Amino acid sequence: MEEAVTKPTKKGGGRLCCICNKRRAALKRPKTLEQICRECxxxxxxxxxxxxxxxxxxxxxxxxxxxxxxxxxxxxxxxxxxxxxxxxxxxxxxxxxxxxxxxxxxxxxxxxxxxxxxxxxxxxxxxxxxxxxxxxxxxxxxxxxxxxxxxxxxxxxxxxxxxxxxxxxxxxxxxxxxxxxxxxxxxxxxxxxxxxxxxxxxxxxxxxxxxxxxxxxxxxxxxxxxxxxxxxxxxxxxxxxxxxxxxxxxxxxxxxxxxxxxxxxxxxxxxxxxxxxxxFRISTSTKMPEQGTCERCGYISSQKWCKACVLLEGLNRGLPKMGIGRSSRGLNNDPKKDKDMKQRNGTKSIENKQCGSLDF
Amino acid sequence: MQLTLEFGGGLELLCESVKIHKVNVDPPNGAEKFIMKDLLSWVHTNLIKERPEMFMKGDSVRPGVLVLVNDCDWELSGQLDTTLEDKDVVVFISTLHGG
Structure with a gap:
């Protein structure tokens, strides 16, 4: 690695690393508040x-x-x-x-x-x-x-x-x-x-x-x-x-x-x-979604169709709102198709979710 | 005195996508020394061209923006009270952009 040029400085009194006690401290650890040098x-x-x-x-x-x-x-x-x-x-x-x-x-x-x-x-x-x-x-x-x-x-x-x-x-x-x-x-x-x-x-x-x-x-x-x-x-x-x-x-x-x-x-x-x-302990009376598989693509899903298939169906049919929010237009919410789905009204967990790059 | 300022982690987008700026600054009227607090307000006025709230909050940097003076965490040198000297290198890095 290319070492950055560190010029001698009076700042921070040139405090020493609290681990090696030899080199100048370069950062304060948020986890421990220790002041340590780059190598340590x-x-x-x-x-x-x-x-x-x-x-x-x-x-x-x-x-x-x-x-x-x-x-x-x-x-x-x-x-x-x-x-x-x-x-x-x-x-x-x-x-x-x-x-x-x-x-x-x-x-x-x-x-x-x-x-x-x-x-x-x-x-x-x-x-x-x-x-x-x-x-x-x-x-x-x-x-x-x-x-x-x-x-x-x-x-x-x-x-x-x-x-x-x-x-x-x-x-x-x-x-x-x-x-x-x-x-x-x-x-x-x-x-x-x-x-x-x-x-x-x-x-x-x-x-x-x-x-x-x-x-x-x-x-x-x-x-x-x-x-x-x-x-x-x-x-x-x-x-x-x-x-x-x-x-x-x-x-x-x-x-x-x-x-x-x-x-x-x-x-x-x-x-x-x-x-x-x-x-956190979840109370036993809290209803948790059951895990199953998507009827269409086989991916894990708590619904009849997985979310990706519902969204894709909407896109391909020109109905992009399908599967968004609590509307009853989504496939999984069609009461004729599946009574159980109606009760779960499954899309709740997804609505209003912003950028999913941090999804778990 | 001359300082080198470096913006990274996306902050460069706030100053016309230029990462490294060589600047000349002087202590405010009557002051003997130039401290980080002075630098932040100078940067806010002179370098930040858009969305200043991504850089500053109150009179300090926005939490989540790391500051290094001569490659040393400014939390070790007194943050806003850090005294700057000629030829110092100050680095600002945002941690707030994607992972």
Missing amino acids: FYEVFEEEIHRVIVDNQLFKSGERIAIGASGGKDSTVLACVLAELNRRHNYGLDLFLLSVDEGITGYRDDSLETVKRNEVQYGLPLKIVSYKDLYGWTMDEIVKMIGLKNNCTFCGVFRRQALDRGASLLKVDKVATGHNADDIAETVLLNILRGDIARLSRCTSIVTGEDGPIPRCKPFKYTYEKEIVMYAYFKRLDYFSTECIYSPNAYRGFAREFIKDLERIRPRAILDIIKSGED
Whole structure:
């Protein structure tokens, strides 16, 4: 790595690293408030993630693992750190980069260029799956048809499945995603704000979907966003940082800002919100959606048709509102087709959801 | 005095997509030194061309924007009270854009 030039400075009294007591401190850790130097930071950052992986048995030797790679900071740092830990600690993993091309000109095409460079930089084979190939529609085409309202619903639902389909093409055992502690704290809050008990109870799990086709895990569950960005900055990692051109992201944006405000006053708040999420007990009288499979494509679904099929049907029939909100127009809500569906009125959990890139 | 300012993590989009700015600044009238607080208001006035709320909140940076002075976290140097000197390098990185 190219070391940034550090000139001697009087600032902060040139305080020494509280771990090595030799070098000048370069950052304050949000998790512990320790002041540490760059070298000790790399060490504790990487080894903490190693501990999380080992303690939670996220991987087994010989497994094929796909890293969900968007080209953004989290997945770029995840690819870099996993490749390094796999070497250093002999995990015995076959690592791959898996990217989803939503078909958003001026956004995803640029970020995919970053992922292609990462493929070379970290020596990890890359697989790209596109909405166009999987669904016959790019996000650009979908937005042209439905406008800028609810577009994030389409994108989020499609991305979730696309990642699973890409993972099965790669024949991997698990997908690792770059969700960090800040993301998870934010999602806990959002699920509380939405009253989404099903998601609230699973959003803090470090491994999800073990009953589904391909489990997912979050090695950064306890890793602060600040440290991820600092790591990327100090190591001069190549990542892409542009907001999606179609994402208004209002509701999640408020939750995010609230969390960042809390973090400034008391950085522990982030880990404490995750802890609260983990410790919630769902009352037994709460009705949880039952897991089944989509009659049309076979994907996991709590409804007759999975959300992607409902949305796709709407697009292809020129009724893009189908499956959005609580309207009774959705296929799954047709009382003639299925009495049970009427009772569940299933689309509640999806309505008003903004950008789905952080879906769990 | 001359400073080098670097904007990253998407903040460069607020200043016409230019990441690195070499600027000349002077302490405000009557002041002996130039501190980060002065720099933020200078940047707000002179460099930020759109959506200033993505960069500032109150008189500081928006929470979620990391600041480094000569590659050192500004939380170690006194944040807004950090004194700047000639040839210092100040980096602003947003953590708020996609992952």
